Amino acid sequence: MTQHSSSTLSIPEVSAVPRHVAIIMDGNGRWASKRMMPRVAGHSEGLSAVRRIVQECRKLGVEYLTVFAFSSENWRRPPEEVGFLMKLFLKSLKGEVSRLAENDIALRLIGDLSRFDTAIQEMVDFSEKKTAGCKGLTFTIAANYGGRWDILQAMRQCLAANPNLKPEQVTEELLQPHLSMAYAPEPDLFIRTGGEQRVSNFLLWQLAYTELYFTDILWPDFDEKELHKAFDWFSQRERRFGRTSAQLASQAMSDAV
Numbered sequence: 001m002t003q004h005s006s007s008t009l010s011i012p013e014v015s016a017v018p019r020h021v022a023i024i025m026d027g028n029g030r031w032a033s034k035r036m037m038p039r040v041a042g043h044s045e046g047l048s049a050v051r052r053i054v055q056e057c058r059k060l061g062v063e064y065l066t067v068f069a070f071s072s073e074n075w076r077r078p079p080e081e082v083g084f085l086m087k088l089f090l091k092s093l094k095g096e097v098s099r100l101a102e103n104d105i106a107l108r109l110i111g112d113l114s115r116f117d118t119a120i121q122e123m124v125d126f127s128e129k130k131t132a133g134c135k136g137l138t139f140t141i142a143a144n145y146g147g148r149w150d151i152l153q154a155m156r157q158c159l160a161a162n163p164n165l166k167p168e169q170v171t172e173e174l175l176q177p178h179l180s181m182a183y184a185p186e187p188d189l190f191i192r193t194g195g196e197q198r199v200s201n202f203l204l205w206q207l208a209y210t211e212l213y214f215t216d217i218l219w220p221d222f223d224e225k226e227l228h229k230a231f232d233w234f235s236q237r238e239r240r241f242g243r244t245s246a247q248l249a250s251q252a253m254s255d256a257v
């Protein structure tokens, strides 16, 4: 498995299309309430938006797309809504996996899957295996995921792998391979729909130098046009990673000769 170093150490190449896009798909409930529909209708509609955005990312040459589907805090919602989301999750995995494979899209799940039903765990396992060789796009779904959980589980794994480690020997490089997204570079662009400007315990470690884009559009209304808008905004950013503008300009000059 390819390991990716931290973006705080190396500057990723600048490009108009981000290599890794991470999305908090928020606003499903409000989309439904605005139409006098039950909240769960917004989740069903949200699935259509996921399909659109996966296909568009594949078309545009995004290498990694990561979406937040269910946070470790979403268990606090009413049991009927949680139950609906679980059924929708299983149904969509069953319905989509062949299409993902046909489109050369690899599916990965991150999060503590042990809390899900066996049927879901088995379907996840099947879907990941079926699409494992796909190279067009890696589509990651974060389910029962929390950024704090991720850092803690990585630390536990790191200590288990290096039992004699002294505190001063713990480094980013030693911890990084145990994070649940060690197979991907860190996100270049983060998108949150639904108007809130917070990270809600998504990829806390990995978002260190990610460009953050917030839009009021509710997730079920997010479409290709809105994705292009976010990419246009991204292409205008100057990513300095702690350096100065002048340093970046001279780096660009020396790369050009």
Ligand code: IPE
Pocket (backbone or CB within 6 Å): 025, 026, 027, 028, 029, 030, 031, 069, 070, 071, 074, 085, 194
């Ligand atoms: C995001 O939409 C989907 C999940 C968290 C599962 P919400 O359900 O949070 O929608 P709002 O924010 O209540 O509108």
Ligand code: IPE
Pocket (backbone or CB within 6 Å): 024, 025, 026, 027, 068, 069, 070, 071, 074, 196, 198, 200
């Ligand atoms: C974040 O949305 C989680 C997902 C989109 C899965 P929430 O709607 O749960 O976030 P908060 O509660 O508004 O922070």
Ligand code: MG
Pocket (backbone or CB within 6 Å): 026, 027, 028, 194
């Ligand atoms: Mg929400």
